[in-house]
Amino acid sequence: MREITNYTILITGGAGFIGSNLCEYFLSRGNRVICLDNFATGHRHNLKDCFSNSNFTLIEGDIRNYEDCQKALQGVDYVLHQAALGSVPRSIKDPITTNDVNVSGFLNMLQAATEAQVKRFVYAASSSTYGDSVGLPKVEEVIGKPLSPYAITKYVNELYAEIFSKTYGIETIGLRYFNVFGQKQDPNGAYAAVIPKFVMQLMKHESITINGDGNYSRDFTYIDNVIQMNELAMATDNITAVNTVYNTAFGDRNTLNDLVAYLKYYLKVYDPAIANVTVIHGPNRLGDIPHSLASIDKAKELLGYNPKYSLQEGLKIAVDWYWNNLK
Numbered sequence: 172m173r174e175i176t177n178y179t180i181l182i183t184g185g186a187g188f189i190g191s192n193l194c195e196y197f198l199s200r201g202n203r204v205i206c207l208d209n210f211a212t213g214h215r216h217n218l219k220d221c222f223s224n225s226n227f228t229l230i231e232g233d234i235r236n237y238e239d240c241q242k243a244l245q246g247v248d249y250v251l252h253q254a255a256l257g258s259v260p261r262s263i264k265d266p267i268t269t270n271d272v273n274v275s276g277f278l279n280m281l282q283a284a285t286e287a288q289v290k291r292f293v294y295a296a297s298s299s300t301y302g303d304s305v306g307l308p309k310v311e312e313v314i315g316k317p318l319s320p321y322a323i324t325k326y327v328n329e330l331y332a333e334i335f336s337k338t339y340g341i342e343t344i345g346l347r348y349f350n351v352f353g354q355k356q357d358p359n360g361a362y363a364a365v366i367p368k369f370v371m372q373l374m375k376h377e378s379i380t381i382n383g384d385g386n387y388s389r390d391f392t393y394i395d396n397v398i399q400m401n402e403l404a405m406a407t408d409n410i411t412a413v414n415t416v417y418n419t420a421f422g423d424r425n426t427l428n429d430l431v432a433y434l435k436y437y438l439k440v441y442d443p444a445i446a447n448v449t450v451i452h453g454p455n456r457l458g459d460i461p462h463s464l465a466s467i468d469k470a471k472e473l474l475g476y477n478p479k480y481s482l483q484e485g486l487k488i489a490v491d492w493y494w495n496n497l498k
């Protein structure tokens with residue numbers, strides 16, 4: 172294992188939820204961080220603690236533009252590629268833009284990173300690649316058919332990464348993120364993720380709507396576990412651990428009903444009335460799978476992954492952040 176300090180790390184999508192948390196963490200570990208972002212869904216305010224650090228550089232640019240990728244890659248040791256258009260419903264509404272960013276943009280970054288001879292290209296893959304496979308827990312080698320345009324784009328990323336490592340020798344690692352949550356995740360907009368959206372609605376005493384009966388379950392993954400996986404993916408010297416993909420999750424599942432109960436439990440400490448906010452059940456959402464649970468055995472065995480935060484431990488921290496920053 173190498174210690175990840177004093178390197179130059181390019182974080183694409185660094186103004187977004189996961190990217191901005193990665194920027195802060197790797198700056199705090201004594202690295203130089205370059206953020207490439209076009210602010211499509213990211214925000215300058217996510218980077219407010221980075222701007223004061225002289226080791227931080229923001230490049231406003233677009234991964235669909237090859238020159239922007241080349242410019243951002245100058246002098247870079249490692250790439251943490253996060254830039255993409257997330258959200259299954261967004262991809263159903265506009266598959267062409269999702270494909271342009273998530274596939275063509277990804278390919279630009281991978282090609283430019285190969286030319287720049289970076290040490291390793293670590294990228295955000297997705298649990299959506301498991302598609303319609305029903306077996307639990309999900310193991311990396313067994314996937315189903317994609318259920319959305321978004322899922323296709325994330326799977327294509329894995330295919331390109333594998334071919335690039337075989338053909339051009341660039342080292343890649345894909346991290347299949349499972350329902351990540353935590354501080355700075357955007358609660359606003361039509362495509363907001365469920366946890367920040369529910370937190371905001373509960374704080375405003377607005378009733379919340381669960382799609383379906385609430386018994387669907389997910390492997391909710393706190394951001395610090397994701398940061399650990401990114402660090403391990405850069406740090407490993409184990410040659411059998413690279414040029415592959417890893418589930419990036421806590422390795423447990425909770426239902427949507429459990430999630431809402433925990434959110435109310437942690438938020439009522441700040442405002443007791445939140446315990447009485449109404450919960451409505453709507454129809455199931457197109458493209459949603461009933462259950463998701465990761466096996467994290469491969470990451471434990473090959474990378475030494477040891478996730479520290481369960482859903483409850485992560486929610487406690489995230490809820491406190493939302494209350495203090497967005498109330």
Ligand code: NAD
Nearest residue numbers: 184186187188189209210211212213233234254255295351
């Ligand atoms: P986010 O929307 O908060 O961050 C994405 C960032 O990419 C934003 O800052 C956005 O402005 C930037 N971006 C978008 N298009 C760009 C472009 N053309 N050029 C440059 N920058 C661009 O999303 P997030 O939740 O932080 O997700 C980060 C990555 O993780 C994405 O690749 C996403 O697909 C993947 N992922 C996330 C989750 C999750 O639960 N959040 C789950 C699976 C995979």
